[in-house]
Amino acid sequence: METSVPIKITAHDQLCIERAPYRPCSLVIFGATGDLAHRKLFPALFNLYREKLLPKNFFILGAGRKTMDDGAFRKLVTASLNEGSKRDRTLVEKFSESVYYAVCNYAEPASFEHLREVLYGLCPKYETCGNSIFYLSLPPEVYGCTIRNLMASKLLAPDNSENPCTQLVVEKPFGQDLASARSLKETGLSDKQIYLIDHYLGKETVQNILMLRFANSIFEPVWNRQHIDHVQITASESLGVEHRAGYYESAGVFRDMFQNHMLELLALVAMEPPLNFDSAHYRDEKVKVLKSIRPIVPEQLGEYLVRGQYGQGEIFGQPVPSYREEPGVRPDSGTETFAALKLFVDNWRWRDVPFYLRSGKRLGAQTTEIIVQFKPISHSIFAKVTPAAIPPNKICIRIQPNEGIRIIFNAKHPGPKMCMATLGLEFDYTAVFHEKDLSAYDRLILDCMHGDPTLFVRQDMVELSWAFVESILSPLQSPEPAVPLQGYPAGTWGPPNSDELIRRDGRSWGL
Numbered sequence: 001m002e003t004s005v006p007i008k009i010t011a012h013d014q015l016c017i018e019r020a021p022y023r024p025c026s027l028v029i030f031g032a033t034g035d036l037a038h039r040k041l042f043p044a045l046f047n048l049y050r051e052k053l054l055p056k057n058f059f060i061l062g063a064g065r066k067t068m069d070d071g072a073f074r075k076l077v078t079a080s081l082n083e084g085s086k087r088d089r090t091l092v093e094k095f096s097e098s099v100y101y102a103v104c105n106y107a108e109p110a111s112f113e114h115l116r117e118v119l120y121g122l123c124p125k126y127e128t129c130g131n132s133i134f135y136l137s138l139p140p141e142v143y144g145c146t147i148r149n150l151m152a153s154k155l156l157a158p159d160n161s162e163n164p165c166t167q168l169v170v171e172k173p174f175g176q177d178l179a180s181a182r183s184l185k186e187t188g189l190s191d192k193q194i195y196l197i198d199h200y201l202g203k204e205t206v207q208n209i210l211m212l213r214f215a216n217s218i219f220e221p222v223w224n225r226q227h228i229d230h231v232q233i234t235a236s237e238s239l240g241v242e243h244r245a246g247y248y249e250s251a252g253v254f255r256d257m258f259q260n261h262m263l264e265l266l267a268l269v270a271m272e273p274p275l276n277f278d279s280a281h282y283r284d285e286k287v288k289v290l291k292s293i294r295p296i297v298p299e300q301l302g303e304y305l306v307r308g309q310y311g312q313g314e315i316f317g318q319p320v321p322s323y324r325e326e327p328g329v330r331p332d333s334g335t336e337t338f339a340a341l342k343l344f345v346d347n348w349r350w351r352d353v354p355f356y357l358r359s360g361k362r363l364g365a366q367t368t369e370i371i372v373q374f375k376p377i378s379h380s381i382f383a384k385v386t387p388a389a390i391p392p393n394k395i396c397i398r399i400q401p402n403e404g405i406r407i408i409f410n411a412k413h414p415g416p417k418m419c420m421a422t423l424g425l426e427f428d429y430t431a432v433f434h435e436k437d438l439s440a441y442d443r444l445i446l447d448c449m450h451g452d453p454t455l456f457v458r459q460d461m462v463e464l465s466w467a468f469v470e471s472i473l474s475p476l477q478s479p480e481p482a483v484p485l486q487g488y489p490a491g492t493w494g495p496p497n498s499d500e501l502i503r504r505d506g507r508s509w510g511l
Contacts, residue, residue, distance in 0.1 A: 032062025
């Protein structure tokens with residue numbers, strides 16, 4: 001029986017200082033009336049404002065298709081910030097005073113001339129010198145026309161001494177395929193101007209993977225094929241497709257999760273130590289991991305992949321419809337909402353160590369975690385207890401919902417007999433660190449204002465991840481795909497074959 005042991009931690013002096021960016025700038029949010037802007041971006045910006053981490057000279061310009069004026073947009077922002085929260089309403093009102101709005105049709109060049117007039121009309125008041133960050137909180141199919149019109153209107157321009165500093169922030173998914181992902185290179189913008197944002201990379205526990213590995217001498221020496229049996233990465237959602245059917249029907253779980261989150265987490269677990277923790281060296285090592293993923297021969301894809309689509313079932317005791325019954329989904333849809341994939345990273349550190357990745361919607365719980373399972377002991381000194389009977393050591397890095405780390409080990413159970421107990425040493429971020437907690441979006445927006453691209457995705461990694469995902473998707477496009485789509489009841493953990501994928505290797509999912 002495994003039991004949990006809380007870990008007692010004394011916080012020492014911090015080795016970093018949060019500071020407000022020194023450079024004045026404006027933030028232009030495209031899709032400013034959309035769901036992401038009001039659930040994530042405006043709360044993040046308000047948190048930075050509250051903590052005095054925004055530049056002294058700063059304003060926000062929302063851009064969207066809906067017709068409204070500044071006053072109506074401010075009411076929308078303040079309502080979303082006040083809804084169901086304990087935020088200081090007076091502070092929210094003061095924050096909203098630096099929020100403005102411009103109507104913009106992303107496909108019409110004339111709209112961007114109007115946007116330019118509004119933006120440059122506000123610059124003298126806030127003394128931002130034309131420095132701007134353009135944030136695309138938009139569906140990926142309109143990225144192209146929006147960027148082209150930003151460039152044509154000279155709102156967004158390559159770095160040089162004559163132009164103000166301009167940056168572009170693009171939400172995942174980065175394109176719809178490899179070809180569209182490559183189009184970002186055609187802008188002429190430098191790597192320091194394009195910020196490809198995957199909010200997972202801003203989460204504390206994701207960043208703590210690097211601290212765990214490279215700041216502790218007890219972990220890195222055993223972080224290799226000699227000691228690790230396998231690695232599991234799970235990103236599960238209890239939610240269904242909800243209002244995203246239009247996007248999800250053309251994306252599916254591979255484009256939605258594997259191309260970005262899953263491969264990013266794989267890279268963090270498997271990467272070599274970078275020379276320094278800076279944007280170039282850190283991202284170079286992640287790219288090397290993707291280059292080392294063993295290609296899967298299409299004829300053998302069924303040995304490495306399970307794909308599924310959720311049917312009717314129950315989530316937390318409540319009946320929910322099947323994916324094909326969701327509004328906006330085709331009744332004969334072949335889109336996968338679940339996938340489990342076995343990968344190998346062919347390099348010196350990881351050769352022949354399997355990485356099991358699974359992600360899906362309408363699963364048994366909402367969780368994202370990485371489990372690193374160590375090899376069994378080679379010899380048992382305990383009479384009548386074989387090495388295989390002793391539970392293996394594991395490290396569980398939990399990214400959500402409750403960020404933390406759990407180390408599984410064996411110890412003697414109290415009493416006169418030699419009895420073994422499996423214990424879990426638990427470290428929970430919320431319980432240990434009581435100072436203010438910036439969310440992933442808070443942190444990444446702040447990094448962008450500082451001009452630090454370290455925690456953002458680099459273009460070459462985007463292209464490598466798309467190339468890998470397309471190598472998986474291509475054999476699935478035929479009328480008789482290489483791996484058939486299987487159903488699974490909502491509220492379960494995917495098709496039974498996903499358990500078989502790992503069980504036939506003598507392993508099982510989870511702790």
